[in-house]
Amino acid sequence: MMVCATCKGLQKHLKTLDGVQKTETGALQLVDASLLDIRASATGCRACALLLQGILLHHDRFKNVKESDTRITAESFESVQGRNSQDHLSVEARWKEQHDDDEQENDEHGHAGWPNLKLEFFTDEDGQSSFSAIGQGRQISSQPLQDAGLSTVRNLLKTCLSSHSKCRRPKSTTLPKRVLDVLGNDSKSVRLHESYFNKDENRYEYGEYIALSHVWGVAKGLPKTTTRTIQSYKKGIPWTTLPRALQEAVVLTRTLGFRWLWIDALCLIQDDTPSKLEESMTMDQIFGNAFLTIAATSATDSSSHPLFPAQVQPFKIQATDSKGSAFKIYVREQPSHYSFKAPFDEGAHMNEWELPFNISEDSNQDTPLLKRAWAFTERLLSPRLLHFTKSEMILECREGYQCECGRIADSTFDSRATDSIKQEFARIIAETNRRPSFDGSVHDQPNGIESVTSQLASTTLTNGAKNISQKREEALQLWSYIITEFTARNITYDSDRLLAIASIANQLSPALHSGYVAGQWTFSTMGLLWYPNDSTRCRRSKSSTGHNVPSWSWASIEGSPIFFDTASAMDLACRVSFASSDGDVASWLPLSGNIIELSAAMATDVTFSSTGSADSPSYLLSKNGIVVDFTPDIIPPRGDDSLRNGEKLVCVLVSMTYRSSIIGLVLQRSNNSDVYRRVGRLECYECSREGNDEEMSEDAEALFEHWFPNIQDMSQLDNYPLQRFAVV
Structure with missing residues (x-):
């Protein structure tokens, strides 16, 4: 029997034929040809004709690319015991954009990076195919509130709760100060409930609840609890005033068997600034105690977009x-997994990640929630989030990801690295909050600043310093990653x-x-060595709440991701000391800061x-x-940051890096004062x-000799006179 040289008839059993290769993941590569070659072969091969038809159904993605420049590969996967069946045919298309003049670093066929287009060909559950490389596919529910969709949600949650120790709930949780009661007398009954506060136990009433993470947008038409509406909302919130996204959140909460739902617009009193600020400071409890956070990940705003976005249905081909x-x-086009996946392959350690992890326009164009700073913190704090995207539902939890297509956490199907900052955050918190007792058992500790003193009291002299140092190093590194990701996202108000x-x-x-003062950990001088990724996009933040954001805080800069050394x-x-706290471990001034004192031997x-032009200045x-x-x-320096040619500044050297560079802070005297x-x-x-x-340049260390000729022995810096600078 003659077998098509282009596609091997899309038959798995012909894997011994010449041209059939096995990839690193164990898949069989049956096709490796240009789209033009497949078109030529399609006139005499049913399998190539099928491939061509399926690819051309997505022609809008590459309509300006020559078919000879479009490389097509097709892979079929071997069944593996214990892994969810994935018997689809994976078809990848790669091309070089015509406007891209850069050289591609790839092999002779241009197989570089993630494909421009990734498709899957599959049959339904009962379907049969004469092509053994095309088997059953995994269905993706288009209606989360219907039986199939609800079953998927429950299965995702069941897997998380039964398999993940960090995600289990060992004790009852308390309700936030206000929640929505969604189990009223009828299907459209919603009212605002104020939780009972038990003064004896210093807590609100127990209860399981769901939280909503969403983009407000312009907020037109979004109902809000105010001092004027709160009393009427306690009696009932008119169903017709709720936009579709909030209605769907209510119905999903009710359908999953929960009574309580927390939505910020309705559970915080929006025009009571002190109360709203106080409750906003407890987001770790509100989202941390929620059983589930449902995320309107693909909704631009909750006023006009649904929680459950319309999904593109797969094409059907008659063969x-x-x-x-x-x-x-x-x-259908395979789910991209958006910015949950990196543009680089799995295997890179977190310290080698390209940060921000993946906030490219392509990755986030259909997931606007992922570009918001508040939503980023809600992601980290929540035990688990159910993301509703335009392609599928994705459950993100403290130990990983699950998705409807089943590929997000399986490197066989998606070799890219998965964003694990949330999982690292959960790991460090879990390890820190579990300490051994004298009898060898392990006890959970409360989270937060109030537990620092109890931890220090229980630390032995023999191993305490070592353990604290190691945990500090890990946590500080993670903090720097979090701030880079956080500052790469949008926030409506600087304050x-x-x-x-x-x-x-x-x-x-x-x-x-x-x-902790104004974003800075008081033990770490190195934490002051932050820098914007792109100073040309930056401005100093504006404070409208009376909270002072000092120039030494990374939060004083808006417009660019912030990185750290x-x-x-x-x-x-x-060394740095905080005048307001004196380095006390219990100091907690999270919203503002004042003067710090830098003491330095090399200042x-x-x-x-x-110099240079306005378009390309050099400082x-x-x-x-x-x-x-x-x-x-x-850049350019302006406003309070204006600098004049010939102006005297102060350079305070802080450290030398492993990159053989010298790092320091540059200070400007403020209004002829001593600050x-x-x-x-x-x-x-x-x-x-x-x-x-x-003249040839000299290494960085030459700076010591020329700028600090009086310092003869670098190993004795601590014994040299110190200069002190008050920085605001």
């Missing part, structure tokens, strides 16, 4: 076998930046054993200058004829002679 019998093949991250800090505080190869004897006056610091490059926090403001960060890799462009 015939060799005897003329008809059968159906379904073709909410420190408020939105406060609950995350509260959860990490036991692991860090530190005070938290590891030092050499300490340059710079000196330098001269600022700016320099010089002293004793030695010049280094400098990156201001705001300073941060205006930027210096990272010196090399320095050069002033006015001599032809």
Whole structure:
């Protein structure tokens, strides 16, 4: 029998034929050809004709690309015991955009990176196919409130609760201060319930509840609880005033068997600023105690978009076998898993991740919730979230991910790294809050700042310092990742930046054993060495709440992801003390800060200058004829950050990195007073002679000799006189 050389007839049993390869994941690659080759072969091959038809149904994705430049591969997977059946045919298309003039780094066929288009060909549960490479596919529910959809939701939750120790609920939880009661006398009954507060036990009443994470948008038409509406809402909230997204959240909550639902717009009094601020500071409890957070992940706003987005249904292709019998093949684009997956392959350690993890426009164009800063903190705090996206439901929990297509956590089908910051966050909190007792048993501790003192009291002298140091290092590294991700996302009000991250800090505080002021852990001088990824997009944040965001805090900068240097190869004897807290581990000032004092052995006056064009400026610091490059926090410097050519600044060196660079803070005297403001960060890799462009540059360490000639022994920095600077 003649077998098509292009597609091997899409038959698994022909895997021994020439041209059939086995991939690293064990899949059989049956096709590796251009779209033009498949079109040519389709005139005499039923299998190629089927492939061509399914691919061309998605032609809008590559309509401006030549068929000869579109590479098609098709893989069939071997059945593996214990793994959910995936008998579909995976078809990938790759092409080079015509406007892309860069050289592709790939093999001779252009197989580089994630495919431009990834399709699956499959039959339904009872369907038969004459192509053994095309088997049953996994159905994706289009209506979460129908029987099939509800069954999927319950199965996802059941797997999480039965298999994940970090996700189990060992004790009853208390309700938030206000929740919605969705189990009234009729299907459209919703009322605001104020939880009973037990003064003797200092807690609200027990109860299981669901929370909603969503984008408000312009909030037109979104009902809100205010001092004017609260009394009437306690009696009942008119069903017709609820937008569709909130109605669907109510129905889902009720259908899953829960009575209580928390929605911020209705459970926080929006025009009572003190009350709203107080409750917003407890988001770790509100979302942390929720049984489930349902996320309107694909809704641009909750006023006009549904919680359950319309999903693209698979195409149906009528095919015939060799005897003329008809059968159906379904073709759909495989779920992309959005920014839950990285643009790089699995296997990279978190320290080697490209951060922010994946906030590309392509990844998030259909998941606007993932681009919001408040929603990011809600994701981290919730035990589990059920994301409703345009392609499928995805359950994200403290130990991983599940999805309807079954591929998000299986590297066989999706080799890209999965975002695990939430899981690392949960791990550190779980390990910190479980301490061994004298009898060898393990006890849970309360989360948050109030548990720091009890942990310190229970730490033995022999192993305490080592354990604290290790936990601190892990937690501080994780904190730096979280802030980078958090600042890469949008937030409506500048004044909410420190408020939105406060609950995350509260959860990490036991692991860090530190005070916390305006986003900064008081034990860490290195935490001050933050820097914007792109200063040209930055501005100083505006405070409208009376809370002072100091220049030394990363929260004072808006417009760009913030990165940190938290590891030092050499300490340059710079220390920080917080005047408001004096470094006390119990200090907790999450929304504002004032003066800090920097004491440093290596601090000196330098001269600022700016060269180059307006489109491509260059900023320099010089002293004793030695010049280094400098990156201001705001480019171009303006407003309070304005700098003049010839202006004297202060450079305070903090550390030397493993990159052989020297890092320090650059300060500007404020209004001829004795206090300073941060205006930027210096990272010196090399320095050069002033006015001599032809002379070779010197290594960064030459800066010590030229800027600090009085310091003869770097190993004795702690014994040199210290200069002190008050920074606001």
